[in-house]
Every structure is written in C-alpha cells, then in structure tokens.
Amino acid sequence: GVREHVELRTEVTSVRQEADGMWTVVSRDAGGAVTSRRFEQVIVASGHHTDPALPDPLPEGAESFAGTILHSLDYRTGADFAGRRVVVVGLGASAVDIAADLSRHAAETFLSVRRGLHIVPKQLYGMSVDVIAEAPWWNEMSFAERIQWVEQALLVARGKLSDYGLPEPDHPVFSSAVTLSDEILSRIRHGAVTPRPAIGSFDGDRVVFTDGTSTAADAVVYCTGFHMTWPFLPAGCPVAADGSVELYRRVVPADRPGLYFVGLVRPVGAITRLVEAQAQWVARIIDGETSLPPAEEMREEIDAYLTSIVRRYGRTQGASIQVDVGPYLAEFRESATV
Structure with a gap:
C-alpha cells in the first residue's frame, strides 16, 4: 500500500513552517502542475551530494581545451570512453571508482591527485571495516590507539602510498575523510591507472601537471565533490x-x-x-x-x-x-x- 502514496518525477520547490507549526510543501510535477499541501512532519532525505563543485576558476587554458571537461555527476560508464585518454581528478570515493572503471575501457587512464588521502581497503585482517567500527574491542580503544592500530594495519595491507606513485597523506588517519577501495591500488600496480600530480593548466589537447609533465587527453573528469544546498x-x-x-x-x-x-x-x-x-x-x-x-x-x-x-x-x-x-x-x- 505504499506505492499509491509515492509521487515520482516531482520536484519540491518550497518547504516552510507556518505560525501554527504545520509545514507547507509546494511541489511541481513533470507536467508543470504546482501543488501546495500541509504536513505535520517533513523528512528531508536528499543527502549531501547536491550541486557539483568544480575548481573556481578552472586551471588556465580550460576554456580552449580540445577535449571534454565533466564532473563525476555526469559520468555514467567507462564504455562511453572506450579507446580514449582520460584524466580523473581527485582521490575520493568517486575518483577511485571512476578511475578503476575507466581503466577497463579507456586507452589510458590518469589519476590526478593534489593531496594525499588515506586509502583503506574494505577489509583489514580479514574483517570488514564496518564490522570493526561496531566491535566492542575497537570502541574500547582510545582515539590514539585506533589511529595506531589502523596505520599499522594499512602498512601490512598495502604498504606506503608513495610506493604506488601517490602522495602520502599529510595528516593522521581519521583527521580527514578516508577513501575506501579494494581496487584502485591494484589497478595502479598493474599499470592500468597512472598517478599524476595536480593539473596546472591546459594546452590545446594536452593536460599539463604541476610537475611540468603533460599528456594528451580526450576528457577530464573532475571528482571534486559537491556543495550542500537545500x-x-x-x-x-x-x-x-x-x-x-x-x-x-x-x-x-x-x-x-x-x-x-x-x-x-x-x-x-x-x-x-x-x-x-x-x-x-x-x-x-x-x-x-x-x-x-x-x-x-x-x-x-x-x-x-x-x-x-x-x-x-x-x-x-x-x-x-x-x-x-x-x-x-x-x-x-x-x-x-x-
């Protein structure tokens, strides 16, 4: 009996609280019809991936780049880039997932990283990190003990990130967001993904990195997060x-x-x-x-x-x-x- 109460392809344009405590919700359906209704309770479940965030301004030369520049929001499948050369920007979850996916289709896949982040596999010592996070023995540790335990486990599981050509994080684990991935380091180690530093500029069909190296590219995918807006x-x-x-x-x-x-x-x-x-x-x-x-x-x-x-x-x-x-x-x- 739930589906009859669900409206799809409907945009909420306004949610405001009235003097009597009720909430007025104004929505617009796919046909453009506007509806205003009153509710006692409103639950917002739209998450925090709202408006795509791109560097502002983009690196010099971006406006005349011969390839395509897009945000991870617009990425669908690596098959769209078959045989092409692609630069992925970032080291968060979207960046490593997209780079791994692209590496199975693209002619070349580069991962442009400005700042090192801790890359954590989904299992440590054979235990899911989700299970570890709820384990009594884990939650009985002090914060400093957790950092020490994880950093030691990461050395055992994957070694130093610099061994893969990635920058080492400039901060302890748990003092910034971490990236969960079982795959990206393996794809780098097998040569399917090539790490590069941050993008310094664009030059025609080439992407120039901050270390002076460059590569021809058909597309650049910015995995640079989102602005939270409501x-x-x-x-x-x-x-x-x-x-x-x-x-x-x-x-x-x-x-x-x-x-x-x-x-x-x-x-x-x-x-x-x-x-x-x-x-x-x-x-x-x-x-x-x-x-x-x-x-x-x-x-x-x-x-x-x-x-x-x-x-x-x-x-x-x-x-x-x-x-x-x-x-x-x-x-x-x-x-x-x-």
Whole structure:
C-alpha cells in the first residue's frame, strides 16, 4: 500500500513552517502542475551530494581545451570512453571508482591527485571495516590507539602510498575523510591507472601537471565533490552562517519542530545501517514512542558535537556531518530502550 502514496518525477520547490507549526510543501510535477499541501512532519532525505563543485576558476587554458571537461555527476560508464585518454581528478570515493572503471575501457587512464588521502581497503585482517567500527574491542580503544592500530594495519595491507606513485597523506588517519577501495591500488600496480600530480593548466589537447609533465587527453573528469544546498528550505537551515551543519544527533534542527534530516551523515564505511537507525528513531518520535529533549538541550548537544569536530577535522562544512559508526549507532540503541 505504499506505492499509491509515492509521487515520482516531482520536484519540491518550497518547504516552510507556518505560525501554527504545520509545514507547507509546494511541489511541481513533470507536467508543470504546482501543488501546495500541509504536513505535520517533513523528512528531508536528499543527502549531501547536491550541486557539483568544480575548481573556481578552472586551471588556465580550460576554456580552449580540445577535449571534454565533466564532473563525476555526469559520468555514467567507462564504455562511453572506450579507446580514449582520460584524466580523473581527485582521490575520493568517486575518483577511485571512476578511475578503476575507466581503466577497463579507456586507452589510458590518469589519476590526478593534489593531496594525499588515506586509502583503506574494505577489509583489514580479514574483517570488514564496518564490522570493526561496531566491535566492542575497537570502541574500547582510545582515539590514539585506533589511529595506531589502523596505520599499522594499512602498512601490512598495502604498504606506503608513495610506493604506488601517490602522495602520502599529510595528516593522521581519521583527521580527514578516508577513501575506501579494494581496487584502485591494484589497478595502479598493474599499470592500468597512472598517478599524476595536480593539473596546472591546459594546452590545446594536452593536460599539463604541476610537475611540468603533460599528456594528451580526450576528457577530464573532475571528482571534486559537491556543495550542500537545500534551496527549498528556509535560509540557515540546516547550515549555519559559518558553514556548519547544525542538527541534533545529525538529524533534528533544534528550533524547527517537525523537520528531520535522514542520511545527512558521512561515516568511515557504509552509510546503510546509520540511515536505518536514523529512520527508526524518527519513526519512534513521530509515533510518540520517544520524545525529543528541549530545544536548549539539543543546542547544547549540537555545540558539543561541533566543538569536537573542529578539534579533530577543522572547520569545514563536510566535517560537520562526519560521524564515528560505533558511538553513533549506540546513541540510537540507547534511545530505543528508554
């Protein structure tokens, strides 16, 4: 009985809270018809991959580059680039996945990396990193002990990144986002993907790197992330003036009752179980099985969380949605037993 209540190809253009606490949601369907409806609760589950982010400005010569420049958002399959020479920019999840995929189709695949990131395989010592993140022995370790354990495990599992031609990270693991991949280092080692430094400029059909080397290229895929935007929501929700996402338990804006964000987190590992825990918690709140604390208490939790985030990652928008899987899931398990 769910499908009859689902509207596909429908854009939400406005979500605003009225004086009586109800939410007015304005939407537009594929035919252009606009509908306005009122709801007691609104759940935003659109994630944080919203508007593609490209370097601004692009490197010199980009406007006259003879090849194609695109963002990872527009990438579909490596088969579209069969026999072509492609430069992939970045070292995050999209970059390494796209580079590995391209390497099976393209004539040449280059991976342009400005800054080193920790590349973590999906298993360490035969254990899934998702299982490790929830293991009692892991969560009993101090933060320093976890860093030491992981860095030692990474040396055993894949050695130094510089051995693959990639820059070594300039920061400890867990002080910035990590990249999970079982494949990219193998593709590099087998010569299917060639690491290169950052792009310095474009020259005709050539991409010139910051070390002075260059290569002819038919396409450049920028895997440089996204800007988090919610144009249908009131200004300042959920992003504060300093760029931090301000949500109680990374779900609830303290001063907007009836509004929830599900999936707006970034863990080390899979997000699936976290989204499930969030959804179950929101359902319990809506059903009246549990309740939210006063707004002031929620603001205190948000402030404490963001203070710890700044101490660990620095003040960036992306860092403000970073969570540790084990402790985060434990918060929802505890609330389920109250």
